[in-house]
Amino acid sequence: MVIAVFFFLPVLAGFALSFTDFDIYALADLGNLRFVGLANYVELLQTPLFWKALGNTLYFVGVGVPLSIAASLGAALLLNSRLARFRPFFRVALFAPVVTTLVAVAIVWRYLLHTKSGLINYGLESLGLAPIDWLGDPHWAMPAIILFAVWKNFGYNMIIFLAGLQSIPEELYEAARIDGASSWQQLRHVTLPSLAPVVLLVSVLTMAGYFQLFAEPYVMTQGGPLQSTVSVLYFMYEEGFKWWNLGFASAIAFVLFVLMFVVTMLQLYVARLRETS
Amino acid sequence: MKLSPAAIAINGALIAAAAFALFPLVWMLSVSFMAPGEASAFPPPIFPQEPTLANYRELFAREGMSRYFANSLLLAACATLIALTFNVMAGYAFAKLRFKGREEIFRALLGAIVIPAQVAMLPLFLLLKSMGLVNTYAGVLVPVLATIFGIALVRQYALSIPDEMLEAARVDGASEFRIFVSIVVPTLRPILATLATFTFLGTWNDFMWPLIVLSDESLYTLPVALASLSREHVQDNELMMAGSVVTILPVLLLFLVLQRQYLSGLLAGGVKG
Numbered sequence: 001m002v003i004a005v006f007f008f009l010p011v012l013a014g015f016a017l018s019f020t021d022f023d024i025y026a027l028a029d030l031g032n033l034r035f036v037g038l039a040n041y042v043e044l045l046q047t048p049l050f051w052k053a054l055g056n057t058l059y060f061v062g063v064g065v066p067l068s069i070a071a072s073l074g075a076a077l078l079l080n081s082r083l084a085r086f087r088p089f090f091r092v093a094l095f096a097p098v099v100t101t102l103v104a105v106a107i108v109w110r111y112l113l114h115t116k117s118g119l120i121n122y123g124l125e126s127l128g129l130a131p132i133d134w135l136g137d138p139h140w141a142m143p144a145i146i147l148f149a150v151w152k153n154f155g156y157n158m159i160i161f162l163a164g165l166q167s168i169p170e171e172l173y174e175a176a177r178i179d180g181a182s183s184w185q186q187l188r189h190v191t192l193p194s195l196a197p198v199v200l201l202v203s204v205l206t207m208a209g210y211f212q213l214f215a216e217p218y219v220m221t222q223g224g225p226l227q228s229t230v231s232v233l234y235f236m237y238e239e240g241f242k243w244w245n246l247g248f249a250s251a252i253a254f255v256l257f258v259l260m261f262v263v264t265m266l267q268l269y270v271a272r273l274r275e276t277s
Numbered sequence: 278m279k280l281s282p283a284a285i286a287i288n289g290a291l292i293a294a295a296a297f298a299l300f301p302l303v304w305m306l307s308v309s310f311m312a313p314g315e316a317s318a319f320p321p322p323i324f325p326q327e328p329t330l331a332n333y334r335e336l337f338a339r340e341g342m343s344r345y346f347a348n349s350l351l352l353a354a355c356a357t358l359i360a361l362t363f364n365v366m367a368g369y370a371f372a373k374l375r376f377k378g379r380e381e382i383f384r385a386l387l388g389a390i391v392i393p394a395q396v397a398m399l400p401l402f403l404l405l406k407s408m409g410l411v412n413t414y415a416g417v418l419v420p421v422l423a424t425i426f427g428i429a430l431v432r433q434y435a436l437s438i439p440d441e442m443l444e445a446a447r448v449d450g451a452s453e454f455r456i457f458v459s460i461v462v463p464t465l466r467p468i469l470a471t472l473a474t475f476t477f478l479g480t481w482n483d484f485m486w487p488l489i490v491l492s493d494e495s496l497y498t499l500p501v502a503l504a505s506l507s508r509e510h511v512q513d514n515e516l517m518m519a520g521s522v523v524t525i526l527p528v529l530l531l532f533l534v535l536q537r538q539y540l541s542g543l544l545a546g547g548v549k550g
Contacts, residue, residue, distance in 0.1 A: 011392060013400035027406075078291050083284040092536050093295040096302065099532040099539075101482045103500040104521035107507050108305045111514050117317045119304065151297065156543075163544045212393055215484045219504050233395055241489050246399050253396045260393060 018250035027244055040251035050252070052227055053235040054259075056142060060231065061210045064146045068206055069199070071150055072157035077187070079158070080165040091162075095155035102152065106219040109148045110135065113220075135221050138228035145216050145229060153209070157202045164198035165191070200271045204264055211260050232256045302525070309333070309519035316514040332519035342523060344495065345502040349481055350527075352414055352498060356421045356480040357473050363423040364472060368431025369461050373443060383432070386425050394420065395485075402489060416490040417498075421480055427472055430542065434468040435461070471542030474535050481528050499524045 018040055020026075026033040044050050075094055079087060097105065112119050113134040121131040134144040168191065176186045213231040217223050223230040223238075232252060240249030280288075304323070308316045309332055311325040336342040370376070371383050401419070402411065410416040438461065446456045462469070484500045491497055497505070503520050510516055532539060 008389070010397035010400040010404065013404070014396050017400055017403075022403075075294055078287055078294065081287045083281070083287045084291060085288055090291050090295055091540075092533065094298050095536075095540070096529065096532070097298055099478055099482075099528055100302070101484075101500055101503075101521075101524045101528065103484050103504050104524040105301065105305075107503065107517050107521050108301050110507075111308075111316070111518070112301060112304070117319055117321050117514070119321050122320050151301070155298065159540055159543055208393070212395060215504075218484075219507065236395065237485070237489075240399055241402075246403065250399050253393075253399060257393055257396045 014250050014253060017247055018254050020247045022245075022247035022250075024244040027246070036247070040248050041255075043248065044251050044255065049227060049230065050232075050235060053230045053232045056228065056230055057211060057213060057232045057256075059142055060146060060149075060213050061207060063143075064149050064210050065203065065206050067146065068150045068153055068210075069157060069203060071154040072202070073161055073195075073199075075154060075158045076161035076165060077191075080162060091159075094158060097152050098155040100152070102215045103219050105152060106148065106216055109144075109151075110220050113144050113148075136225055138226040141221055141225060141228045145213075145220060148216060148220070149210070149213075153206070157206060160202055161195070161198060164195050168194045196271075196274070200267065204267055207263060207267070208260060211256065211263075232259075302529075305518045305521050305525075308515055309522045311515045313513065313515050316518075317512075332516045333523070335516060336519055336523065340506060340520075341495075341502075342520065345497050345499045346523065348496060349499040352417060352487075353477045353480040355414070356418055357476045359418060360421050360424065360427060360476040361469060361473055364427030365431050365462070365465065365469065366457070367423055368428045369435045369457065369465075371428065372432045372435035373438065373440070373461075386428065390425055398486070398489065405490065411490055412492050412496065413490075414496070417487050420486060421476065424476075427476070430472060431465065431468060434465055438464050467538065468542070470535070471538045474531065474539050475542060477531065478528050478539075 019035060019037055021034050021036045021039070078084060079090055079094070084090065111117070113121075115121060115131060115133045115136060118134070120134070125131055132140050134140050172190050172194070173186060176190050181189065212233055214233040214237065217229040217231055217234050218237075221229045223234055233256065236249045236252040236256070239245045239252060307324055310328040310330070311322070312327065312329055312331065315322060315325065371379060405411050405416045405419065410419070442460060443456055446460055451459075481498075482500065483498075484504070487498045487501050488504070491501060494502075494505075503517075503524055506520060507517050
């Protein structure tokens, strides 16, 4: 019931809202509210910043999700190795960034990435590389945010992968060893295929999370430089809660939702194709 | 004991990964003890020359940190209590009580996981505004009242309560409420601890919703206050690192104490949910 009232109803209301010109005048007096049909969507599609935000978000998802999953899987494989020592310690250490407060660590990373006094550039320089203006250069701002996001999130999926790895029956590995498979072949032909359902789950969850990019640009770059880190959600926040164009912002939220839905369905479809082939 | 090359490689890689994960946190702690301006030097210092608590003193004396800390603590505690009550009742009902449309409603709930919370944010804001709850803690708490994740987690666990036990109690004439309080809740205790940790951490770390609902500075939670402080004090690295430490340390400690339960709860809810 509570979820129905405070979640489902608002979702429907949000859909309705996106067909109105709800703005600061309507906020003051509901009499100013007008039904505008698809006007918000039409306007949205003609707003260059929306396309920019969409592109930035897709960039973040397209690069960030595979990187993040690769890091999680790598860490899980290392942790699951029989040769690994101090496993409980490493497990907790690698998971620690996940429980930290995003705003606080975003501030920490902002300083790590600082052009002049940041440790990351100091590291680059001591390797003989030129310093990078991470958060000030439109080409580097999104990669910097991706690096931060991977650091923050990889531990979460790592735990899920670990559980997946531990549920692979030992006999499969034994059989492979008897057939003379090297550890690389065991990884390719036993571990990864058995892990496929977990990979699907993890990529659906991670993708959904990464589409909701907001606090990182809010704290680290405020959408800059040159709007290179404006995400769809950041755009929605500014339109909705800074300029109070709530009808327009609802349209943004719905486009994001439809996009996420389509991408998720696509993933499930591809996974099913693989299964049957 | 001698280590094989493979063992050295794997453990070396683990150490590198742990350094990658922990270094920003250690560095934050170290810089927070530096004198103002010290961290802006080049090359950046790793350890403070003369450790000082000046940044923490400044935060609590001048920037009202104790107030934000208390706000966050109060909100997270309330959220935990409320979410426990609602999620446990709902999760138990979905697992054990027979009512019309039970399976359909639960499936609809699971399906709704794909809907991003932000779609509901704008109308929810208007709803709260018309109820006069904007800029109050009640407004902040509304979305955590019950969560799909929490209900699924409790349901999963409650399914394992034997029906005979509940039937026996009913035969003995116990009321449904009595059964819930004296049989169900004690049996579910481990999952309650997990759920409590999740809710507490989640509320403490949440940013976007409190940012939207709270406009009065004196009501700010730590993340919201920290974000606004960092816009004012862009240059004061040491002060901001101290602020980050104050924000992160409580939840990190809580996690360390309860990590066993937390991680196993993540699996119970994440993989099967």
